[in-house]
Every structure is written in C-alpha cells, then in structure tokens.
Amino acid sequence: MRDLGVGFGYLLRGQRWVARHGRQYGFGLLPGLITLVLYAAALVSLALWGEDLVGWATPFADDWSSPWQGLFRGFLTAVLFVLALLLSVVTFTAVTLLIGQPFYESLSERVDRDVSPDGTAPESNLPLWRELWISGRDSLRVVVRAAAWGVLLFALGFVPVLGQTVVPVLAFVVTGFFLTEELAAVALQRRGVELRDRLTLLRSRKALIWGFGTPLAVAFLVPFVAVFLMPGAVAGATLLARDLRGEETEEDGTRARAKEDGATC
Numbered sequence: 009m010r011d012l013g014v015g016f017g018y019l020l021r022g023q024r025w026v027a028r029h030g031r032q033y034g035f036g037l038l039p040g041l042i043t044l045v046l047y048a049a050a051l052v053s054l055a056l057w058g059e060d061l062v063g064w065a066t067p068f069a070d071d072w073s074s075p076w077q078g079l080f081r082g083f084l085t086a087v088l089f090v091l092a093l094l095l096s097v098v099t100f101t102a103v104t105l106l107i108g109q110p111f112y113e114s115l116s117e118r119v120d121r122d123v124s125p126d127g128t129a130p131e132s133n134l135p136l137w138r139e140l141w142i143s144g145r146d147s148l149r150v151v152v153r154a155a156a157w158g159v160l161l162f163a164l165g166f167v168p169v170l171g172q173t174v175v176p177v178l179a180f181v182v183t184g185f186f187l188t189e190e191l192a193a194v195a196l197q198r199r200g201v202e203l204r205d206r207l208t209l210l211r212s213r214k215a216l217i218w219g220f221g222t223p224l225a226v227a228f229l230v231p232f233v234a235v236f237l238m239p240g241a242v243a244g245a246t247l248l249a250r251d252l253r254g255e256e257t258e259e260d261g262t263r264a265r266a267k268e269d270g271a272t273c
Contacts, residue, residue: 010215011219012215012219019219019220022241037238038108038111039104042108047096066080066084097228101238104234108238112239120250125256146203161182183225185218187228188220199253
C-alpha cells in the first residue's frame with residue numbers, strides 16, 4: 009500500500025518540477041496543443057459528416073421504412089462517435105509523445121540531471137529518426153494491448169452489478185498502467201530498456217504504477233486537462249523510472265546523510 013502513495017507522490021513532484029522550470033513547461037505544452045487541435049478537428053469532422061459516413065456504409069438500409077432507418081443509422085452514428093472519443097483518450101498520450109519526442113526527451117534529461125547526485129543523465133546516442141521509429145513501434149504495441157483489455161472490459165460491462173461497479177474501476181487501473189508505461193518509456197528508452205523489459209519492470213511494482221497512473225488516467229479523460237498535465241507527467245514518470253531502476257537521487261542521498269548524522273549524534 010505504501011507504493012500507492014509513493015506513486016502519487018511522483019506525480020505531484022513532477023508537476024512541482026515543471027512549475028519551477030517555466031521554460032521547460034512552456035516547451036512541453038506545444039506537442040499536447042498540436043495533438044489537441046488535430047483530435048478536435050477529427051472529432052468535429054466526424055460530428056458533422058458522421059451520419060453521411062454511416063449512410064454510405066449501410067446501403068442495405070436505404071429501403072427501410074421510417075422510423076427504423078433513422079433509428080438504426082442514428083444509433084450507429086452515436087456508437088461511431090463514442091468509439092472515436094474513447095480511441096482519442098486511449099491514443100492521446102502516445103500521439104503526443106510521438107509528436108513531442110525531442111521536447112520530452114530534453115525535459116526528461118533535465119529532470120535526470122537535476123535530481124542525479126553527480127548531475128549527469130543517461131543518453132541514448134541514437135539518431136532522432138531511430139528514436140522516433142522505436143517510440144512509434146512500441147506505442148503501437150502498447151495501444152494494441154490496451155485495446156485488447158478495452159474489448160474485454162467492454163464485454164464485462166454488460167454483466168449486471170459487476171459491470172457498473174467493478175469494471176469502471178478496473179478500466180481506470182488498466183488505463184493508468186499503460187499510460188504510465190508510455191510516459192516512463194521516455195526515460196527508460198533512453199536507458200536502453202526494451203518494451204518487454206519495461207513491462208516486466210512495471211509489473212514488479214504494480215502498486216507504484218497504479219498510484220501514479222490511475223489518478224492521471226482519470227484526469228486525462230479531459231484532453232484539455234491532459235495538455236497542461238503532460239509536461240509534469242513526463243517529469244514525474246522520469247522520477248518513477250529512476251525508482252524502478254534503483255537509481256539514487258540527490259534527495260535520497262540527502263536523507264541518507266541526515267540519518268547518518270542523526271545516528272552519530
């Protein structure tokens with residue numbers, strides 16, 4: 009249970025770090041704003057022309073009598089928009105991280121240098137195109153895994169009582185796990201940790217990951233909020249990645265020295 013609080017603490021520490029580094033925060037907002045504009049344009053387009061798209065895709069209903077044709081196509085249009093909205097929530101982080109790879113890479117390195125006792129940060133030494141390829145490939149794999157869980161949870165949602173109580177909580181927990189993986193990947197990929205090893209590392213401290221990712225998943229339901237939290241989330245995930253890897257921070261060293269001084273006294 010302690011790890012739940014520690015994970016949430018990293019989320020707060022990340023937000024505090026970007027609040028103290030205004031320039032890094034400003035740069036970190038740009039990718040999220042770009043992604044938000046693209047997603048908003050896509051959803052508005054779907055709202056305007058979704059009915060026409062459904063009509064084109066269901067020619068067999070052209071001869072149906074009223075009101076069945078309207079009800080059927082209206083239902084499909086609503087389902088299409090809801091699915092698009094859910095997909096935008098699931099993929100928002102991955103797309104933002106892909107667009108903002110150079111920004112978030114720089115931010116993560118700054119966090120590492122700031123908290124590292126020797127003021128250094130791990131470097132990938134890979135060309136930008138290679139980093140983008142690895143990030144895009146791994147993000148797609150994570151989205152596929154998250155989608156598989158989404159289908160399962162969607163099906164369980166039809167179970168009476170369980171679907172209205174336990175399943176929504178599980179959905180946030182699962183979303184939080186994959187969200188944390190995407191965010192921590194910025195720091196862990198720079199350390200040469202492959203996707204499979206990253207997932208194993210995260211599963212070894214599930215409570216820590218849930219404490220960080222679950223409240224973030226709730227906040228990220230509103231993409232506009234996600235834009236402003238994203239820089240701090242990347243900073244917090246970098247601190248979390250250091251914990252997972254057992255890397256000491258300057259704060260840890262200060263606490264250890266304070267304990268030693270207290271013991272000496």
